[in-house]
Amino acid sequence: MRMFDYARAADEADAASRGQAEGAKFIAGGTNLLDLMKLEIEAPEVLVDISRLAMTEVAETADGSLSIGALVPNADLAANALVRARYPMLSRALLAGASPQLRNKATTGGNLLQRTRCVYFYEPASACNKRKPGSGCPAIDGFNRNCAVLGTSDACIAAHPSDMAVAMRALDAVVSVRGADGAKRDIAMADFHLEPGDTPQIETVLEPGDLITHVTLPPATSARQTYRKVRDRASYAFALVSIGASLSVQDGKIAAARIAFGGIGTVPWRDAEVEAMLVGEAPSAALFGMAADRLLADATGHGHNDFKIALTRRLMVGTLSALAEGKLGEEVQA
Numbered sequence: 001m002r003m004f005d006y007a008r009a010a011d012e013a014d015a016a017s018r019g020q021a022e023g024a025k026f027i028a029g030g031t032n033l034l035d036l037m038k039l040e041i042e043a044p045e046v047l048v049d050i051s052r053l054a055m056t057e058v059a060e061t062a063d064g065s066l067s068i069g070a071l072v073p074n075a076d077l078a079a080n081a082l083v084r085a086r087y088p089m090l091s092r093a094l095l096a097g098a099s100p101q102l103r104n105k106a107t108t109g110g111n112l113l114q115r116t117r118c119v120y121f122y123e124p125a126s127a128c129n130k131r132k133p134g135s136g137c138p139a140i141d142g143f144n145r146n147c148a149v150l151g152t153s154d155a156c157i158a159a160h161p162s163d164m165a166v167a168m169r170a171l172d173a174v175v176s177v178r179g180a181d182g183a184k185r186d187i188a189m190a191d192f193h194l195e196p197g198d199t200p201q202i203e204t205v206l207e208p209g210d211l212i213t214h215v216t217l218p219p220a221t222s223a224r225q226t227y228r229k230v231r232d233r234a235s236y237a238f239a240l241v242s243i244g245a246s247l248s249v250q251d252g253k254i255a256a257a258r259i260a261f262g263g264i265g266t267v268p269w270r271d272a273e274v275e276a277m278l279v280g281e282a283p284s285a286a287l288f289g290m291a292a293d294r295l296l297a298d299a300t301g302h303g304h305n306d307f308k309i310a311l312t313r314r315l316m317v318g319t320l321s322a323l324a325e326g327k328l329g330e331e332v333q334a
Ligand SMILES: Cc1cc2nc3c(=O)[nH]c(=O)nc-3n(C[C@H](O)[C@H](O)[C@H](O)COP(=O)(O)OP(=O)(O)OC[C@H]3O[C@@H](n4cnc5c(N)ncnc54)[C@H](O)[C@@H]3O)c2cc1C
Pocket: 025, 026, 027, 028, 029, 030, 031, 032, 033, 034, 035, 050, 070, 071, 096, 097, 098, 099, 102, 105, 106, 107, 108, 109, 110, 111, 112, 113, 114, 161, 162, 163, 164, 210, 211, 212, 213, 236, 237, 238, 239
């Protein structure tokens, strides 16, 4: 491991100011960053420790939204009574991730910024456009079982690895950031992560020194919600395909649908057109199948991950059918 300086941030302003220095990096739970530093994939010159800052509260706001501090551990967020009652999809997504020990350390902000699990990204001896821009993408013609089928480019096909972010995407979360100049701004989850395009090394819209302070979930709406994850092992494995879904059925017709996916996209994946084609229709496997076909119309497999396309269709149809029939998930009372 390379030498680096360590500084513990005194408060948010101190963190944001230290974070803008050349080569500075925040550390929260450290469950992703330290692994990357050991492999020298990340080599910060200054590690700014934000883990003792007071961004640890989960609180209801005046308008009924839920504000989640950036340092709330994944385990605490999953167990929070308000999250379990109003956003059960999020609680389930968090519990589907990693292991109990990791969830105790992993934080809300760090989870959003965790990096891909593409095997070539973690192998410093191999080329990788995300790790070393311009060096190539061996995953495209190589081992790509865990890579994405949507949002890919000629430069990178890595899947976004987070479970939590999928639920937050479906729930229309908003990420709040404090910039190095002290200015605060809000970023919709829909705009937060970037597809790879020609610059796969740039993964979010954050600027150097931007500190995530909290994430806000809009007020809960009446619906039935769940999160399901298909993976190679029953625990301690990243998603091959996952779905976070919320469905409201009134008088036999779908009144609202929010559906996001993990494992298939280069970013947490959601498609507004797919949701729109469900609203006002009577739920049926045929309808959900047509919606899945729309979702996957532009999906491209690269060999080892071709199976994800058929798997996503089955997972989507099965999950939405079971939600509509009240056989899966939890009812949210707004
Ligand atoms: C073995 C293993 C299995 C796992 N399985 C899963 C899984 O199944 N599903 C899943 O979703 N995840 C999984 N994870 C990933 C885990 O959820 C992440 O490592 C964790 O959420 C990262 O949070 P952290 O606080 O430890 O981040 P850190 O490692 O501290 O930081 C990660 C990144 O976020 C930045 N950062 C952290 N906080 C802030 C902030 N407030 N503002 C700005 N930047 C910030 C850091 O600079 C760094 O770049 C797994 C991890 C491991 C090691």
